[in-house]
Amino acid sequence: MDNASPLSRREALAQAQEALLAWFGAHMRPLPWRRDYDPYRVWISEIMLQQTQMERGVQYFERWMDAFPTLEALAGAPEEEVLKLWEGLGYYARARNLIKAARAVVQERGGAFPASFEELRALPGIGPYTAAAVASIAFQEDVPCIDANVERIIARLLDIDTPVKEKAAQEAIAEAARLLLPRGRAREHNQAMMELGALVCARRPDCPRCPLSPWCLARKRDTAEHRPVKKPGAGPVELVLASGVLLHGGRCFIQKREEDDVWGGLWEFPGGCAEKGERPEKAVVREYLEETGFAVKVLGKYGVLKSTYTNHRITLHFYALAFAGDKPGPAPEAPVLTAASESRWVPVKELAGFAMPSLYRKAADALSGGQWGMLGLLFPKA
DNA sequence: GAAGCGTGGGC
DNA sequence: TGCCCAAGCTT
Numbered sequence: 001m002d003n004a005s006p007l008s009r010r011e012a013l014a015q016a017q018e019a020l021l022a023w024f025g026a027h028m029r030p031l032p033w034r035r036d037y038d039p040y041r042v043w044i045s046e047i048m049l050q051q052t053q054m055e056r057g058v059q060y061f062e063r064w065m066d067a068f069p070t071l072e073a074l075a076g077a078p079e080e081e082v083l084k085l086w087e088g089l090g091y092y093a094r095a096r097n098l099i100k101a102a103r104a105v106v107q108e109r110g111g112a113f114p115a116s117f118e119e120l121r122a123l124p125g126i127g128p129y130t131a132a133a134v135a136s137i138a139f140q141e142d143v144p145c146i147d148a149n150v151e152r153i154i155a156r157l158l159d160i161d162t163p164v165k166e167k168a169a170q171e172a173i174a175e176a177a178r179l180l181l182p183r184g185r186a187r188e189h190n191q192a193m194m195e196l197g198a199l200v201c202a203r204r205p206d207c208p209r210c211p212l213s214p215w216c217l218a219r220k221r222d223t224a225e226h227r228p229v230k231k232p233g234a235g236p237v238e239l240v241l242a243s244g245v246l247l248h249g250g251r252c253f254i255q256k257r258e259e260d261d262v263w264g265g266l267w268e269f270p271g272g273c274a275e276k277g278e279r280p281e282k283a284v285v286r287e288y289l290e291e292t293g294f295a296v297k298v299l300g301k302y303g304v305l306k307s308t309y310t311n312h313r314i315t316l317h318f319y320a321l322a323f324a325g326d327k328p329g330p331a332p333e334a335p336v337l338t339a340a341s342e343s344r345w346v347p348v349k350e351l352a353g354f355a356m357p358s359l360y361r362k363a364a365d366a367l368s369g370g371q372w373g374m375l376g377l378l379f380p381k382a
Numbered sequence: 383g384a385a386g387c388g389t390g391g392g393c
Numbered sequence: 394t395g396c397c398c399a400a401g402c403t404t
Contacts, residue, residue, distance in 0.1 A: 090388025
């Protein structure tokens with residue numbers, strides 16, 4: 001094949017393209033946004049599926065469309081409501097950017113959905129991949145999509161033995177992706193590539209079932225298992241967090257995180273990292289003072305929760321807190337916030353209505369569900 | 383280019 | 394259990 005003439009090379013390319021499209025026609029999953037390829041639905045699906053497993057993405061997608069069925073509905077929705085729906089999905093900037101983009105389209109374009117790669121790329125939260133995906137899948141624009149699936153497939157087709165994220169490999173992949181795209185078929189082709197990556201050319205490749213295996217160099221050389229080549233990443237960071245619930249007048253204190261921080265726009269109980277050698281009981285008191293000005297004391301410990309995010313491993317020590325009588329600090333209704341944009345005093349039973357990071361959601365649910373026994377039951381009348 | 387941003391699933 | 398993810402974007 002390496003010495004093939006330009007004519008047979010072109011024929012081989014056409015055969016591979018047809019084989020892929022035929023495979024997609026036979027094996028594509030009936031996903032909800034494939035119903036009519038409505039641009040709004042395609043856009044939402046693409047954002048939701050970023051770094052997210054398909055099954056979870058579909059569940060959130062169905063709920064989302066019930067709540068915000070149109071671009072206009074999303075543009076008019078309160079951010080609180082959108083983040084609450086997104087709760088648990090992670091990467092919350094995706095949800096905040098969806099709102100910003102929807103409002104921009106309504107206000108600056110009169111609601112006319114951006115229909116080209118360039119226009120899409122200009123919206124917040126839409127990068128090269130998503131702009132190509134929406135332009136091709138919703139509007140049949142002839143642009144290739146390059147996501148992790150496509151990178152993996154092409155790294156195997158060409159047997160690329162350098163790290164895929166490096167410039168050289170990226171250029172080879174982009175060039176191959178352009179060549180592979182059959183003009184006028186971008187919607188089917190791009191989805192076919194990603195579907196193939198998800199179902200067949202996965203981390204553990206299933207070469208016997210692959211429609212592209214006749215043209216795959218890694219298959220020929222038996223290196224598919226070792227492609228794509230990844231660069232070693234940083235190891236996990238251990239984090240000890242101390243937090244707790246401060247109750248006063250039958251309500252507990254929560255605060256809303258700043259946008260540019262992790263878990264931006266979500267609600268939490270104040271707290272933070274224990275310093276080196278610092279006991280978590282002391283850390284939670286210090287953090288409350290630093291973040292709210294409140295002087296608090298520890299009534300007891302609910303327990304320890306474990307979690308991870310990105311490359312952090314978290315151990316959260318969670319406490320029951322009350323105001324320390326001798327050092328009042330600011331009045332309960334006037335905290336001095338240094339790590340949050342706003343705060344509320346809410347009844348425990350209403351915590352369910354606030355979007356919280358997964359770790360704090362578990363704590364809140366255990367609190368309101370009485371799963372922390374006597375100490376939890378103490379609270380409503382503390 | 384590298385790092386930061388979440389979460390739950392699978393092996 | 395510990396590690397690697399799963400349809401990336403922003404700074």
